[in-house]
Amino acid sequence: MSEQIYRIATEKxxxxxxxxxxxxxxxxxxxxxxxxxxxxxxxxxxxxxxxTLQLELSLLEANSDIETTLLVHPEVLQDxxxxxxxxSLADDLLEQMDLDGIYQVASFHPDYQFxxxxxxxxxxxxxxSPFPMLHLIREDSLEKxxxxxxxxxxxxxxxxxxxNKMGSAQMQALLAACFVVPDAxxxxx
Numbered sequence: 001m002s003e004q005i006y007r008i009a010t011e012k013x014x015x016x017x018x019x020x021x022x023x024x025x026x027x028x029x030x031x032x033x034x035x036x037x038x039x040x041x042x043x044x045x046x047x048x049x050x051x052t053l054q055l056e057l058s059l060l061e062a063n064s065d066i067e068t069t070l071l072v073h074p075e076v077l078q079d080x081x082x083x084x085x086x087x088s089l090a091d092d093l094l095e096q097m098d099l100d101g102i103y104q105v106a107s108f109h110p111d112y113q114f115x116x117x118x119x120x121x122x123x124x125x126x127x128x129s130p131f132p133m134l135h136l137i138r139e140d141s142l143e144k145x146x147x148x149x150x151x152x153x154x155x156x157x158x159x160x161x162x163x164n165k166m167g168s169a170q171m172q173a174l175l176a177a178c179f180v181v182p183d184a185x186x187x188x189x
Contacts (some may be wrong), residue, residue: 001074006040009130010072012178014038023126023159026145036174044075046086053090053134057099060136067141074131083132090134104142105138106135110175122163125171126156130178 014036018026028038039056043049056069077083087107094100108129113119146152163171 003042006072006074006131009178010038010070010082010133012180013130013175014070016177017174018173021162023162025149025155028140030067031148034065037066037069039069039071041071041073042075042113044139046076046089049073049082049086050089050093053136054093054135057093058173059079059104060138061099067138068138071136072131072134077109077132078173080113081111083107083109083156102139104137108133110133111157118169122166122168122171123160123177125163125166125168126159128171128175130175140143 004108014027014031017050018024019031027036029043038053039047041052043052051149052073056071060066060069077086084107087105090105091100093106109129109132110128110130111119112127112129113124114127116123129138
């Protein structure tokens with residue numbers, strides 16, 4: 001797949017799943033303001049991805065017009081357990097860059113599985129995405145959003161309840177719909 005197709009699928013996921021289902025009540029505001037950066041990395045190994053992550057964190061530091069970044073990396077960390085292990089390297093990088101407490105990395109993966117959940121449990125879809133990705137979040141912005149949102153503690157519970165109500169089959173269909181490629185790209189990838 002081309003970088004553009006990965007981007008389009010990710011955009012569709014943000015619009016239809018994250019915003020459309022209101023899984024993150026803070027996402028729409030930044031999305032419509034065009035302050036969400038989607039960076040598709042075609043890295044094929046974890047060392048390269050770590051370097052790309054460092055560059056993306058540096059870009060966020062240098063550019064306050066970017067509120068948040070989705071670092072999509074479809075060619076590396078396809079296995080969820082390898083991906084999960086990589087998250088500790090991402091946290092270590094934040095510390096090495098003196099950015100711990102300034103940014104946090106949220107995790108999304110096609111095979112995301114919460115501890116204690118079965119692989120096919122619908123609740124896993126709150127963090128399932130078309131491709132492995134790292135969501136780089138400004139902690140101060142998140143704290144401000146949380147201050148102005150009533151009952152923020154209910155968000156995860158409400159999301160899990162919604163996923164369970166919709167069920168795994170419907171969520172699989174929503175994710176599969178993200179891969180619908182526009183006709184123009186089918187002929188000109």
